[in-house]
Amino acid sequence: MTLRDFIAEAQKLGLLIDINKRVDPNLEMAPVIAALDGRPVMFNDVAGSEFRVLSGQCSDRRHFALALGCAIDDLVFRLADAYSSPQTPPLVSRSDAPCQQVVMSPPDLQRIPFLTHYPDDAGPYATAAIAIVNDPDSGPNVSFHRCLRLDATHLAARIVERRGTDSALKKTPGDLPVAICIGLPLHVLLAASMAPPPGVDELAIANALAPTSVVRCLTNDLHVPAEAEFVLEGRITHRTVAEGPFVDLTETWDIVRQQPVIEIDCITHRRDAIYHALLPGMLEHKLLMGMPREPSIYAAVNAVCTCRNVSITPGGASWLHAVVQIDKQHADDGRKAAEAAFRGHGSLKHVVVVDGDIDLYDPHDVEWAIATRFQADRDLMVWEDQPSSSLDPSATHVPGQKSRSAKMALDATIPWDRPDGCTRLHEFQRVPFPKADVSEYL
Template sequence: MLEEILARFREDVVTVYEPVKKELEITRYLLKYKTRPVLFEDVEGWRVAGNIWSTRERIARFLGVSKEELLHFIAGAMENPRPFKEVDKAPFMRNSTKDFSLKELPVPKYYPGDRGQYFTSAMVIARDEDGFVNTSFHRIMVRDEKTASIRLVPRHLYSMWKEKAEKGEELDVRIIVGNPIHLLLAGAVSTAYGISELEIASAMSERAFGKPLEIVKVGGIPVPVESEFVFEAKITPELVDEGPFVDITGTYDIVRKQPLVVFERMYHVDEPIFHALLPGSYEHYMLMGLPKEPQIYASVKRVVPKVHGVRLTEGGAMWLHAVVSITKQHDGDGKNAIIAAFAGHPSLKRVIVVDEDINIYDDRDVEWAMATRFQPDKDLVIVTNARGSSLDPSAQDGLTAKWGIDATKLLKRKEEFERAKV
């Protein structure tokens, strides 16, 4: 599948033919070509690609929508998940083995201070005893030939693992690498327990390509047929060190005790391409940030009827800073939108609210709105000692200060804020 995707973006792709090492050398190329897909033809004998989904425009083009429609495309799939279709076989099933070493796979070590090689684009699929299937992103640190440690934040997969671990049991999972964008976006959404991300991906697939997501059962667990690599694995009750690791802000995350994963079998397509997701890169921003924009949109829309767009900004690592466009009906709407945005994405640290005539994708236009429509003594909202992102190195004990900027026009004087037109 990745071969076909890269072919669609052939004019953007940088192909590296000379041999490249998986330790640090991949990073240098991905940093050099930040917004262009890079295909490595020889990473210690394997093919690797990164920066595939590093721009909104490329993601939107693949899905057949505009970048402004992406938010609604994702939101529609989250609100209306669709069943996936089970089939009998998948391309990755052509190659199956227990005779493999994680150390010999093209799993990169991205930065000098990382503890080791890291799976960064991997998604984990698990099925609970009631049949609910969860799919989510998790960084996975290679320890030796067959074991790794996995970072679990207290969400759905953590709950499934904890229930097993408390009984001294292992959680059976499938780990998938090398997937198209509708699967990656679905794997990053935050949804209620019981709503399967695979069904959200299926809804995206139906809208973009006119067909549901196809899956094949691997030991009773559904796996997308489009995956390049699939691993049968078990998350054990044992805890081991994980980290340090560079996360989305480009700074090192701390060492924690995290569950040990045992890898048992590997499947892959013929001539597979391993997806190397560079931490702190634009691709990382897009995959982690885009699925949060619909949450902010929905939260703001509950208090302001006309919301035109939400953008998590690249300067804020598409995690900590956002811009929201609204049409005001009352002068307090800007401040209400600020508070609602913080509720919609609790990791958010700064939000700027602007009028509908401001292009939220143009940082200069947003700054112009701040320069001409914002007064700090009247239009600034500061929230102290709020729960923020664990990835923000300036936060202390998980607490941060949040600030919102109401850069909207005063309704009673709005004609004074209009830009001159010809």
């Protein structure tokens, strides 16, 4: 489903909040979006800009289910299928590419309503910016990079070390051509958040999720989704500047680092383009970070036991915590599932393994499983000094090195006291009340 179709559908279902009052992207808009977290919001009158601003279209699993036309429980399987069978996107001509309807002349980033979120931020940031580059060895790579606006044609981008964009830049002696796309269909955003092995194009994963045509950029050979609202064509240079302060996924200040400067040569956009503002640390950021890791955890766990589903939970910043649901068939399946989950997502810090009767999307139900099935001296696993996420403020961070932290798993599955099962099974099962029709009593 295109972004425009999603907006129309969300409007029809009464999900979209339209704001017609003039709102300033400098410090005023972010608190409004935060207060409406979980709902898509359209700002129709943006101070200082001719463009509208949309936020929150990815802030609920229901929105992804709507965009992909499937049930929430099936999202992990849709993502896993697309991940394992990418399909090269069709190339269309400029006349069929809405993203090239208008060429902004001269290119001027100040006309695009980047948001400043906090008074102490380094400046206005593009936060739903998808950078497309070509790795000299492995081909196209697509990933999110927040971009600080420096002036009309320069950005500073946070480029995490040892990932696709960083390794393409390190292999390129001069400037690395880049296309930064903003305002994309939900399935393209999901694909861009994945980290497939080098050589697998995230846009081919997007095209396996839903039809995604691409068009060649006007000033370089990169291919971008034809449906994008904005495309910023330019070059990532080897010049660096201080990037930050910026509040990131964990809702805490990220470290200020020297990061690459991007020079913008050309900006194209749709007629009446819509700018996507993604609030760092809020549900939209969390879901886009976490959901694409669920299929890789699922695959890793399923390789050692029967995995039913995986949820990366918002309470764990949708990056550091997961609940893994298994069909236990051996006494040590819980332990094996936990170990595998860490292999499936290297940034994971804490894992809870539960049985199939636990609702893995309900934190109360997961806590109930811990309360009634888990004993710390038997079911707790701790690993010291492991490679970990750069986003965890409590981890050990040494510049230039991988961050390190302890990791922990809780096996909250029903304990087995025999090789083939549990003799006290009924003691661990919740006793439901028969369904009552309360209307008879009110």
